[in-house]
Amino acid sequence: MVSEPLREVESLPVGSVVASSRRMALSLPELRPLLQWIAPPLVALALVAIAVEVWVRVGDVSIWLMPRPSMVLENFFGEFGRYVSEGLRTLAVSLGGLALGTLAATLLAAGVAHSTLLERAILPVAIMVKVTPVVAVIPLLIVWLGYGWEPKITIAALITYFPVLINAIAGFRDVDPRMHDFFRSVDASTWEIFRHLRWPAAVPFLFAALKISVTLSLIGAVVAEFFAAGQGGLGGVIWVEQNNLRLEKVFAAVLMLTLIGITLSTAVVVAERLFSWRIDQSATST
Amino acid sequence: MSQLPPLVIKHPIEPDAEPAIRLTDVRLTYVTKDGGALEALPPTSLTIRAGEFTALVGPSGCGKTSLMRIVAGLTAATAGDVQVFGQPPKQAQRHKQLGLVFQDAALLAWRSVEDNVRLGLQLNPRQTHSSTEIDELLEIVGLSAFRRYRPAELSGGMQQRAALARALAIDPPLLLLDEPFAALDEITREQMRYELERLWSISHNPTEPPRSAVFVTHSVTEAVAIADRVLVMSPRPGRIIADIPITTPRPRRPEHEHSDRFMNDVANVRSALRAPTTPAVPLDAA
Helix, strand or coil: CCHHHHHHHHCCCHHHHHHHHCCCCCCHHHHHHHHHHHHHHHHHHHHHHHHHHHHHHHCCCCCCCCCCHHHHHHHHHHCHHHHHHHHHHHHHHHHHHHHHHHHHHHHHHHHHHHCHHHHHHHHHHHHHHHHCCHHHHHHHHHHHHCCCHHHHHHHHHHHHHHHHHHHHHHHHHCCCHHHHHHHHHCCCCHHHHHHHHHHHHHHHHHHHHHHHHHHHHHHHHHHHHHHCCCCCHHHHHHHHHHHCCCHHHHHHHHHHHHHHHHHHHHHHHHHHHHHCCCCCCCCCCC | CCCCCCCEECCCCECCCCCCEEEEEEEEEEECCCCCEEEEEEEEEEEECECCEEEEECCCCCCHHHHHHHHHCCCCCCEEEEEECCECHHHHHHCCCEEEECCCCCCCCCCCHHHHHHHHHHCCCCCCCCCCCHHHHHHHCCCHHHCCCCHHHCCHHHHHHHHHHHHHHCCCCEEEEECCCCCCCHHHHHHHHHHHHHHHHEECCCCCCCCEEEEEECCHHHHHHHCCEEEEECCCCCCEEEEEECCCCCCCCHHHHHCHHHHHHHHHHHHHHHCCCCCCCCCCCC
């Protein structure tokens, strides 16, 4: 029973091994640390699942309160197609919001890094938007943008832009003043300084921000789907099935969200290994 | 391999050519936070001839770097006239006539050695100067085998050679060197001064006047070993208090450092540095 989802999870750290060796081939010595990393959490999870299974069966806990883990898995694979298709909708909203938020934040940061006036104008507003709970403005966004994908993507973007904005500003400014002098001494244009100096300097900062934003975007997507329940997505599934008291379906949807979250985080780590000249081990906090 | 004219070694000073640098009553004053004026550079007049290698020595904070930055067009003088090859420094930047080297190599961490050396040619490309073939340049500075390495993988001396190659890639008629060897160990440092002399003296343009250089240093022996002329600056606010010609023939060799002439020049510079400043200028003013 438990062996099936384990295989699902096993697929995740393959990326990190590829990345750490920068090669596509996996040799046996490389697999060992991989197992050392993923085996312990899987064993821990399995033990928890078994404990819950025993508790629910022995204590005869009501199915309306706590579904058996075996039921959750059965439903997860029984309705796998549904969770995948709803998961893809959530993923699309999440990635759409992440793209929009990251793009907007990077453009704003590029402006702010070049102009004190823009910094004074934009930063306080950005902080105002950031401190306003996103949940509070969702009803407004739905009134304005309807029940389609637009408000959902907007919400995911609103929740993700801030870490990117702050890190990108720091990155665009993290420029060696001597290097800046050299660029000026050969009459480089502002664009050339941005393209060849500020942008590459900011790339590690952007990846640090993406590590935070990518999971935030998933939260944003699910919260938005709660409000537009019935319009699909895993958030919608959770909302509907909770009302139906089908908790095993709620758990199955959460399991799918976990898998999506792990995939997204891993994708950012792999992308960082491929595209960043400096690998940031610790993500900058917001 | 290269269709460029062969490298020629030139080092005669050309008194008839347009001077590399002509400063007339140039001064630099900073406004302090409490509204006072801080004199970084008192009125200074100075002519550096084409082909002349000038060393600038003086205690820390005496304004050597300020003087250099003014010539490079990185800091605007508060008053006075700055001419670099008969034009304002900004024009010299535009014509790619300036080769800057700093105390720290200031290389782009995300680029290979080769691409760092290419940077000056790549930025604002204007074929006003024949571009020294990069391969040849890497060969001359002894980095051919390391062309694909990242700066972080090189020793300090190699990084500084890469920075020199980058400055020379645009074949600038004026080299501005701000304590380029200050971060190196003594042994590397002593090697580098003779390499610098060699790099300074070779050019692809036999028709152009020989290259000039301004070399800021704290080391008296280094200054005497490499320069045609040593300018001694007083403590802050630094005035040029001595102008000592060095007549050791070129090319210079380490053996020259044991000659009587060399010892004598070093003694002259040392005594100029020790000379009491005029009582009107208290040492710890401002």
